[in-house]
Amino acid sequence: MDQNSLPPIQTTARDDAVLKALVGFVRAEALQPGDRLPTERILAERLKVSRNTVREALTRWEGLGLVERRQGSGTYLKAAVSPDMLHMPLTLAGGNDFTSLMHTLEIRRALEAEAAALCAERASPADIAEIMRKLDIMEQAFRTRDGMSSEEDWEFHQAIYRVSGNPLFEQIIAAMHELFHRFWEHPLGVRDFGHASFPYHRAIYECIAARDPQGARAEALKLIATVEDDLKRGAAKLKLPSQT
Amino acid sequence: MDQNSLPPIQTTARDDAVLKALVGFVRAEALQPGDRLPTERILAERLKVSRNTVREALTRWEGLGLVERRQGSGTYLKAAVSPDMLHMPLTLAGGNDFTSLMHTLEIRRALEAEAAALCAERASPADIAEIMRKLDIMEQAFRTRDGMSSEEDWEFHQAIYRVSGNPLFEQIIAAMHELFHRFWEHPLGVRDFGHASFPYHRAIYECIAARDPQGARAEALKLIATVEDDLKRGAAKLKLPSQT
């Protein structure tokens, strides 16, 4: 006897129905992120529901980061929507910032290594060329501005996730990336943060180009290790600022 | 000159103010998960805002999984809340095909191994006892019903994630679990699905109890590998049902 054989019935689910209708709408109209979707009043009239109900539904989507509402302007699509989407709110209630940052890095350590290994297994010659291109851009930015660039660095990593063939890597690590940078603000006083990670980017690329999964995994782990070290240095600096 | 030194002022942020007030309320009243919080009407009156505004705020919290609203009964706290909490919606685009299922397993492979290793490093004697308890329950269920039990098996794994000390493991793997089981229902015709993974549970536990991170990692990888094999067998069976 399975307890799931008698699921609770749903008599009313107005907001869910509204959201389902909206999913169908954006698909029918082929709306892209950035596009404006109909007025709350229009939606309420078309769907034959109260404007309040429409607002509750849109509030939920706003909380999920799917839409953005601008007073006086309209409601805009912020991300692609599809019928089979899973929403999972991540809650990070760690004590201090340092702990939370380390937590995001632990996830990245696991996923980054796996993605690099899969990438080395599955990369086509065109994929390898694309990754090299991103690597060149990143290295040039590094030399020009004499420091790690968040932007180009991120592009390089994203290319690896994409080539891994598993879209979940990019989506989850992107969430970690954003979570990380939300705690960031002040770089904990470490001026050359990320500097030590630079050489490992090329090392990862070379392993991928050589179709060496284990090597790519190892180099990715080293890269994350340098970031963790920087983070620990910063935390120590904050705790003992006078003992320099 | 940091662009963040001049954040945009907030002329109106009623719902945020409501949520902040609610955080203060649950802390002042020391509310625990499961407790009921005041009526929407009461909140609207006390906070001097419209009931609509209260509802929008509660809708956001509901979306984050912090509260649960039951019509006719009330609104109940579902998770602990604190002022310094960071929420980040993770939206994953899944599919219902074989490839998507494999993708979730690739993520689990990476995270499961890392979590097991961290668990082996950080587990206290009490933690190890707790994990053993879950393992016993699972093994008994296995022998009684002669098959892997999704429920008890999941409890065992969750215990490991918790002991890892990083709440993100449990949350992200839970998302993978959800994606996987969304299209589960029938185990692709493989009756003894997961059977092969059984012995590795105890193997993982023994590595954790022995404080052997590398061993725990290796056993976790083997466990996921058996699940991947089962999945492939099921897919082959679906494609070639007549060639048995």
Add this chain to the structure above:
DNA sequence: ATGCAGAAATTGGTAGGACCATTGGACCAC
């Protein structure tokens, strides 16, 4: 024509009131 200030329309945000649907307890008949 051009440019710009101010009016007007549009749109999301808030307010307040009313009613419906569900829940859970009180109460009662059997």
Add this chain to the structure above:
DNA sequence: GTGGTCCAATGGTCCTACCAATTTCTGCAT
């Protein structure tokens, strides 16, 4: 006890009106 009915409390929905921010239009001065 069991089952049923009633009733108050509570979230869900609807309606209308107005506020606040934004965009668009208008019309005057140049």
